[in-house]
Amino acid sequence: MEFGLTPDQSALREQVLRFARQEIVPRVREHDLASEFDFDSWRKLGEYGVLGLNIPEAYGGGGADVMTCVVVGEALGEAGVDGGLTLAYGAHSFLCADTIAAHGNEEQKALYLPRLATGEWIGCMGLTEPGAGSDAAALRLRAERVDGGWRLNGTKMFITNGPIADIAVIFARTDAEAAHAGISAFVVRKGTPGFSAGKNLHKLGVRTSLTSELVFDDCIIPEENLLGMEGMGFFVALQTLEWDRSALLAPAIGTTGFLIDRCCRYAGEREQFGRPIASFQAVRHKIADLKIFQEAARSLVYRIAWCKDQGQPMNHLEASVAKLFVGDASLQPTNDAVVLHGGYGYCAEYDVERVFRDLRIAAIGGGTSDIQKMIISRLMGEGV
Amino acid sequence: MKILVTAKRVTDPDAKIRVKPDGTGIETAGLEYKLNPFCENAIEAAVSMVEKHGGEAIAVTIGTADVEQNLRTALAMGCERAIRVEIADDQLDSDLTARILVKLFETEKPDLFLLGKQAVDGDSNQVAQLVAEMLDLPQACFASGIVIENGEAVVTREIDGGIETIAVKLPAVVSADLRLNTPRLPTLPNVLKAKRKPLQVLTPAALGVDTALKVATVAYEAPPQRKGGIKVKTVQELVEKLQNEAKAL
Ligand SMILES: Cc1cc2nc3c(=O)[nH]c(=O)nc-3n(C[C@H](O)[C@H](O)[C@H](O)COP(=O)(O)OP(=O)(O)OC[C@H]3O[C@@H](n4cnc5c(N)ncnc54)[C@H](O)[C@@H]3O)c2cc1C
Numbered sequence: 001m002e003f004g005l006t007p008d009q010s011a012l013r014e015q016v017l018r019f020a021r022q023e024i025v026p027r028v029r030e031h032d033l034a035s036e037f038d039f040d041s042w043r044k045l046g047e048y049g050v051l052g053l054n055i056p057e058a059y060g061g062g063g064a065d066v067m068t069c070v071v072v073g074e075a076l077g078e079a080g081v082d083g084g085l086t087l088a089y090g091a092h093s094f095l096c097a098d099t100i101a102a103h104g105n106e107e108q109k110a111l112y113l114p115r116l117a118t119g120e121w122i123g124c125m126g127l128t129e130p131g132a133g134s135d136a137a138a139l140r141l142r143a144e145r146v147d148g149g150w151r152l153n154g155t156k157m158f159i160t161n162g163p164i165a166d167i168a169v170i171f172a173r174t175d176a177e178a179a180h181a182g183i184s185a186f187v188v189r190k191g192t193p194g195f196s197a198g199k200n201l202h203k204l205g206v207r208t209s210l211t212s213e214l215v216f217d218d219c220i221i222p223e224e225n226l227l228g229m230e231g232m233g234f235f236v237a238l239q240t241l242e243w244d245r246s247a248l249l250a251p252a253i254g255t256t257g258f259l260i261d262r263c264c265r266y267a268g269e270r271e272q273f274g275r276p277i278a279s280f281q282a283v284r285h286k287i288a289d290l291k292i293f294q295e296a297a298r299s300l301v302y303r304i305a306w307c308k309d310q311g312q313p314m315n316h317l318e319a320s321v322a323k324l325f326v327g328d329a330s331l332q333p334t335n336d337a338v339v340l341h342g343g344y345g346y347c348a349e350y351d352v353e354r355v356f357r358d359l360r361i362a363a364i365g366g367g368t369s370d371i372q373k374m375i376i377s378r379l380m381g382e383g384v
Numbered sequence: 385m386k387i388l389v390t391a392k393r394v395t396d397p398d399a400k401i402r403v404k405p406d407g408t409g410i411e412t413a414g415l416e417y418k419l420n421p422f423c424e425n426a427i428e429a430a431v432s433m434v435e436k437h438g439g440e441a442i443a444v445t446i447g448t449a450d451v452e453q454n455l456r457t458a459l460a461m462g463c464e465r466a467i468r469v470e471i472a473d474d475q476l477d478s479d480l481t482a483r484i485l486v487k488l489f490e491t492e493k494p495d496l497f498l499l500g501k502q503a504v505d506g507d508s509n510q511v512a513q514l515v516a517e518m519l520d521l522p523q524a525c526f527a528s529g530i531v532i533e534n535g536e537a538v539v540t541r542e543i544d545g546g547i548e549t550i551a552v553k554l555p556a557v558v559s560a561d562l563r564l565n566t567p568r569l570p571t572l573p574n575v576l577k578a579k580r581k582p583l584q585v586l587t588p589a590a591l592g593v594d595t596a597l598k599v600a601t602v603a604y605e606a607p608p609q610r611k612g613g614i615k616v617k618t619v620q621e622l623v624e625k626l627q628n629e630a631k632a633l
Contacts, residue, residue, distance in 0.1 A: 008579055011453045012572075015460075019569050049572030062573040072572065
């Protein structure tokens with residue numbers, strides 16, 4: 001078992017750091033403060049090949065394995081790319097595009113993937129509903145068979161990229177009687193009559209990603225928009241959650257490195273009581289705690305990536321542990337990073353408060369920490 | 385059009401360089417490395433010429449296996465293949481470097497040999513000139529523009545007082561200046577594809593190159609630390625100090 005990056009992977013990291021610092025990071029703060037999606041950065045991520053990285057080469061993507069995606073995600077975070085943009089990228093590439101790559105038929109893949117790979121089309125994934133979050137299997141958005149297709153009625157909630165998405169992967173109920181087996185996945189195109197997106201919701205963090213409800217009101221979609229087999233939707237959703245708990249977490253590890261860098265620099269420069277605050281043990285320990293969190297989180301995330309690349313499917317226990325750890329264990333050290341900067345830490349100028357806010361989504365999005373614990377204890381089996 | 389282009393690895397120009405306490409070299413532990421910026425210009429020029437005129441660009445470097453990471457960058461930028469000649473950086477001088485490159489030129493027989501005008505670590509600025517001399521080829525150094533037409537390279541060079549334009553018959557040796565172009569950032573798919581491009585490893589022995597050096601490094605030392613300034617009280621004192629201490633008057 002290997003723990004370090006290969007020379008190729010560290011070369012890749014270098015390249016991404018350079019790209020992100022040059023092309024993306026200079027606009028981050030402006031867009032975060034305005035809660036705006038950065039279309040320029042999106043286009044650049046597409047041209048550079050980030051958005052299509054995990055998409056097969058045959059459909060215009062990079063054909064990269066999970067570990068490569070993790071290295072790239074980590075480098076984006078380390079360079080200082082905000083959690084909003086990396087979330088928008090994750091929802092697009094892992095939750096939307098990967099679902100189509102894994103479950104779509106030839107026509108669907110040929111139609112959607114090349115445009116998603118370049119970022120020309122923006123993708124989103126809708127599972128959560130106003131009345132079904134933690135208990136996703138209770139979703140009620142209804143898909144009824146009509147002549148030549150399906151009629152959708154219902155609402156999705158908190159959908160990343162919702163307001164700007166060109167295509168949405170939607171989980172809907174096709175059988176009112178069956179619980180888990182009554183759910184199917186569909187692709188819905190922007191502009192389909194009866195389909196509309198709500199306004200962007202103002203959020204604590206990840207502000208440059210846009211989040212909204214999606215409303216389906218007698219929305220008719222053709223037969224060929226069914227993704228995978230009828231009744232298989234819940235299992236399709238489970239696969240996207242696994243990505244959600246691995247490659248989507250990678251930027252958080254990098255972001256912690258970005259915070260460490262900020263903290264070291266500030267602690268070395270800022271003087272109080274006649275010496276740099278870095279000379280105080282309490283301050284040094286805050287930085288050590290960030291490092292400890294980063295190293296532990298990295299091992300967990302790399303492990304899931306490694307399992308997936310080894311062809312071990314459904315690493316749900318490991319994925320839930322990683323997700324929970326990143327969400328919960330990041331709270332104290334990222335708060336300390338803000339405090340280490342004193343009053344400046346509370347202001348936007350040093351970016352540490354933004355990172356603190358952005359990271360709070362990790363304990364909620366894609367399943368709260370309570371739900372992760374529920375999954376972990378359930379998967380541990382009889383002994384618990 | 386076939387182009388040979390150099391891709392030398394250098395210590396990160398932004399990193400703090402420390403001299404070993406015994407003065408035999410620089411401390412390499414923890415050092416970061418980059419592709420020489422002037423080589424990046426040369427590679428960009430080579431790759432865009434191939435895009436325009438067809439042919440192939442071959443990236444060459446000299447060094448141990450760890451320089452391959454930087455050679456891969458050249459492949460990611462668009463070179464078709466790469467050659468590395470195995471010899472450690474501290475076993476080289478400009479003369480040996482040039483003699484190795486001459487052998488590569490003779491084996492590959494390119495139409496154009498592009499190099500960075502100098503490497504930002506040693507700053508010798510000799511290799512392109514030496515190569516041209518040894519091969520008895522026309523040279524155009526410090527190029528800020530290159531146009532290929534009718535079997536010639538029309539090269540603009542920044543010289544004191546203006547810009548000089550010269551035409552050299554191909555094959556020729558051209559060294560790149562920073563203003564030649566803006567090197568591209570290779571896209572991720574190209575970075576991934578670069579891993580699969582051919583990279584050939586040769587030894588000086590296989591090329592028939594004698595590795596004896598002409599230049600021996602006697603010692604390295606860090607530049608003297610700058611002393612802080614002082615404030616003088618009178619103009620008299622200032623003049624006195626400028627005359628006797630700074631010897632500026
Ligand atoms: C910024 C953002 C982006 C998002 N993006 C997407 C997206 O792109 N696509 C998508 O489908 N969804 C998305 N979501 C939705 C997200 O996955 C849900 O918000 C999350 O799963 C929680 O669901 P909920 O909001 O309904 O909370 P609820 O399920 O109502 O939970 C409320 C509280 O009850 C607790 N709780 C619930 N059940 C239990 C239990 N059995 N035991 C213990 N505690 C329990 C929860 O932990 C939580 O603390 C996003 C959310 C946010 C905030």
